[in-house]
Amino acid sequence: xxxxxxxxxxxxxxxxxxxxxxxxxxxxxxxxxxxxxxxxxxxxxxxxxxxxxxxxxxxxxxxxxxxxxxxxxxxxxxxxxxxxxxxxxxxxxxxxxxxxxxxxxxxxxxxxxxxxxxxxxxxxxxxxxxxxxxxxxxxxxxxxxxxxxxxxxxxxxxxxxxxxxxxxxxxxxxxxxxxxxxxxxxxxxxxxxxxxxxxxxxxxxxxxxxxxxxxxxxxxxxxxxxxxxxxxxxxxxxxxxxxxxxxxxxxxxxxxxxxxxxxxxxxxxxxxxxxxxxxxxxxxxxxxxxxxxxxx
Amino acid sequence: xxxxxxxxxxxxxxxxxxxxxxxxxxxxxxxxxxxxxxxxxxxxxxxxxxxxxxxxxxxxxxxxxxxxxxxxxxxxxxxxxxxxxxxxxxxxxxxxxxxxxxxxxxxxxxxxxxxxxxxxxxxxxxxxxxxxxxxxxxxxxxxxxxxxxxxxxxxxxxxxxxxxxxxxxxxxxxxxxxxxxxxxxxxxxxxxxxxxxxxxxxxxxxxxxxxxxxxxxxx
Numbered sequence: 440x441x442x443x444x445x446x447x448x449x450x451x452x453x454x455x456x457x458x459x460x461x462x463x464x465x466x467x468x469x470x471x472x473x474x475x476x477x478x479x480x481x482x483x484x485x486x487x488x489x490x491x492x493x494x495x496x497x498x499x500x501x502x503x504x505x506x507x508x509x510x511x512x513x514x515x516x517x518x519x520x521x522x523x524x525x526x527x528x529x530x531x532x533x534x535x536x537x538x539x540x541x542x543x544x545x546x547x548x549x550x551x552x553x554x555x556x557x558x559x560x561x562x563x564x565x566x567x568x569x570x571x572x573x574x575x576x577x578x579x580x581x582x583x584x585x586x587x588x589x590x591x592x593x594x595x596x597x598x599x600x601x602x603x604x605x606x607x608x609x610x611x612x613x614x615x616x617x618x619x620x621x622x623x624x625x626x627x628x629x630x631x632x633x634x635x636x637x638x639x640x641x642x643x644x645x646x647x648x649x650x651x652x653x654x655x656x657x658x659x660x661x662x663x664x665x666x667x668x669x670x671x672x673x674x675x676x677x678x679x680x681x682x683x684x685x686x687x688x689x690x691x692x693x694x695x696x697x698x699x700x701x702x703x704x705x706x707x708x709x710x711x712x713x714x715x716x717x718x719x720x721x722x723x724x725x726x727x728x729x730x731x732x733x734x735x
Numbered sequence: 736x737x738x739x740x741x742x743x744x745x746x747x748x749x750x751x752x753x754x755x756x757x758x759x760x761x762x763x764x765x766x767x768x769x770x771x772x773x774x775x776x777x778x779x780x781x782x783x784x785x786x787x788x789x790x791x792x793x794x795x796x797x798x799x800x801x802x803x804x805x806x807x808x809x810x811x812x813x814x815x816x817x818x819x820x821x822x823x824x825x826x827x828x829x830x831x832x833x834x835x836x837x838x839x840x841x842x843x844x845x846x847x848x849x850x851x852x853x854x855x856x857x858x859x860x861x862x863x864x865x866x867x868x869x870x871x872x873x874x875x876x877x878x879x880x881x882x883x884x885x886x887x888x889x890x891x892x893x894x895x896x897x898x899x900x901x902x903x904x905x906x907x908x909x910x911x912x913x914x915x916x917x918x919x920x921x922x923x924x925x926x927x928x929x930x931x932x933x934x935x936x937x938x939x940x941x942x943x944x945x946x947x948x949x950x951x952x953x954x
Contacts, residue, residue, distance in 0.1 A: 544913025551918070571916045609906070610913025618914070628910060629900050634809070638900065641812040 484553035485682035488691050491556055496535045499525045500555035503540035504633040507656060507716045508561045511540075520712040521559040524578065527704065528557070528679075531695055542631050544610025547571050550682045557692070558680045561650065563612045565675070573683055575692040576730025577676030578705055583613050584651030585668035586658050592667040593646045599624045606647040608635050613648040616672045652725065656716045676732060693730065700729020740920045744911055751907040752928045758821060758901070759890045759932075762828025766889065769829055770836020777837070778844045788837070795834035801895045803827050808899040820901045828889055835885045843878025844870065876947045883940030887933060904928050 491497050501521050502509035509521040517525075517538045529536035539555050546562055549555045550572045563581055564574045585605070587593040596617075604625040607614040617624060627644045629635035636657070639647045647654060651669055658664040679696075681688045699705065705726045713725070773788045795803070804827045808820065818826065847870050855865040897906030908925040912918050 544909050547916050548912060548918060551916075567916075609910045614910075615914060627900050628902065628906070630897050630906065630909065634898060634900070637809045641809065641817075643900075 485550075485685040485688070486553070486556055487685065488687035491688065492532065492534060494534070496537050497529055497532060497557065498537045498539050498555040499528070500539045500541040500546060500549050500558040500560055501525060502542075502560045502632065504631055505561060505653065506660075507712055508652070509559070518712070520579070520708055521561060523708045523712050524705070525557075525559045527699070528559075528692070528695065532691070542610070543608050544630065546610070546680070550680060553682065556681065556685075556688065561652075561677055562680050563650065563675045564678050565612060565615070567615075568680075571683060572680045573685065573689050575679040575681070575689055576696050577678040577727045577732060578696060578730070579652075579677040579727055580674060580725055580732065581677050582651045582674050583616055583648060583671040584654040584666050585646050585648045585671060586654035586664050586666045587646040588642075589663050589665050591645055592665045594667040596621050596624065596668070596671075601625065603646075604644040606635050606639050606644045608632060608649060611649060612672075612675065613650070617648060620672075652717075655721075659716055676727060696730045700731070703728060736923065737917060737920050740915070740917050741924060744921075744924070747907055747911070748904065748924050748928050751902055751904045752932060754821075754901065755890075755893050755896075755903045756932060758824045758828065758896070758903075759893050762825045763832055763886055763889050765825065765829035766832025766836050766885075769833030770838075770840055773833060773837035774840035774844060777841050792834040792837055795830055796838075799895075800827060800831045800892050801898055803830055804895065804899050820896075820899050823899055824893070824896050824901055828892065831892065832885065832889045835888070836882070839878045839881035839885055840874070842881065843874035843876075846877045847873045872949070876949050879944050879947045883936075883944060886940070887936055890933060890936065891929075 486494070501517060501519075503511045503517070505519070507519050509517065509519040512518045522538070525536055525538070539549065541549055541555070541558065541560050543560075546558050546560055547568065550558055558572070561579075561581075562568075562574075564577065568574070585593055585596070599621065601623065604627040605617065606627045606629065607617060609628045609630050614626065614628065617626060627638070629638060632653075635647065635649075638644070640661070646667075647657070648671070651666070651671075654666050655669070658666045679692050681692070705728050706722065709722050709726050710719075714722070717725070773792065776784045776788050804823060807818070807827055807830075808823045811818070851869055851873065852865060855869040856862075860868070893903050894905040896903040897909060900906075902910070904925055908921045911921045
């Protein structure tokens with residue numbers, strides 16, 4: 440009796456494991472089969488430009504908690520620099536925009552699974568990410584920055600005290616950069632901007648590393664904080680991203696950004712959404728117009 | 736499936752699994768203690784305390800662990816109570832688990848028919864002996880299935896710890912996906928590690944259940 444039941448338990452477990460294993464492997468195969476026309480067995484499940492136009496709605500992944508780039512205001516409306524551009528994109532495409540709230544670590548995933556057509560969530564262009572998704576031309580400059588409390592301003596990451604930790608958000612370039620360049624600094628990782636900010640204000644860690652735009656905004660919006668390291672790592676850009684291989688949509692966005700440059704659209708965007716936070720001093724250093732980065 | 740990636744990040748999962756098990760075990764132990772105390776208070780209908788327990792049980796069972804953790808980790812520091820994320824995890828798990836354990840034990844105690852108590856007394860046992868030899872063994876036997884289910888449930892609930900920045904299995908998987916975009920491998924390891932933790936619990940649990948099935952008649 441006992442022996443028999445042991446077996447059935449094991450059999451059940453193995454069946455379960457097998458089923459899970461099969462679905463896990465299956466998912467990548469399905470994608471490749473569905474979009475057979477792609478080269479190199481790409482596993483994208485994206486919608487082409489025509490399909491988006493036909494459906495009448497474009498799904499755009501934005502942040503919902505990253506003021507002033509992508510956030511939900513008190514009326515429940517999406518607002519911010521990324522969102523301002525997203526609305527224009529929908530308008531020029533002649534479709535409605537369906538905003539999909541995303542977290543930093545989800546952005547690639549959302550494109551790879553076709554949950555969104557475009558990511559406009561302060562997405563920094565990196566070579567590693569470019570292997571997984573296709574970036575359009577950039578619309579903003581960015582570097583990393585570190586903000587800390589006024590009474591203990593961090594100005595360097597060298598000779599770090601191993602008892603102190605730095606807050607990072609999972610899936611951001613700040614996390615990747617610190618792991619690669621300062622592997623000995625303990626990182627306190629959070630999965631959303633809202634919780635990271637809350638924890639930082641509670642004094643969980645001595646510093647918070649993120650895009651410098653974000654930490655500058657934080658220090659300006661909250662009293663008692665200073666950006667001790669305003670620029671860390673390399674100067675990067677932020678660009679829209681589409682699923683790997685979605686060339687029709689990518690080309691359209693590239694043309695769109697180029698033509699928006701003629702009307703200085705992103706300067707208008709900056710003045711509408713970012714000027715309240717940063718003032719006009721940062722306008723020329725942050726905005727990339729027409730997809731062309733000018734040497735700084 | 737990229738096996739090189741799996742080999743490289745296996746140690747990270749091992750660390751996360753240890754953390755998950757550590758917080759899970761400590762939290763569940765406290766939950767069992769809390770549950771025993773609460774069940775006893777309710778069983779013996781201790782005045783005042785039983786109302787406090789009733790409120791606690793309803794509050795704890797009808798709010799998600801995620802909400803409880805947010806309160807403990809992000810809310811408490813505002814009123815001056817500071818705890819590390821690990822302690823918050825243990826406290827949250829004990830708070831949630833305590834009520835489930837209390838209900839499991841209470842149902843076990845209440846399932847023992849009054850006639851058992853009366854018969855034991857008529858056989859000349861004192862109240863301590865009745866509890867020790869008649870009530871508790873049967874109550875335990877009845878509550879074991881719910882008890883085992885609770886342990887598995889609580890271990891699985893640790894997957895929301897990422898909200899308070901604990902690098903448990905779930906957060907490790909999410910973090911690796913965000914860092915290196917190896918979704919399939921990360922999720923595969925996640926499932927494997929959860930099974931490694933939970934399958935033994937489940938198997939041992941069902942063995943214990945079978946051996947303890949002596950309450951009531953028959954079987």
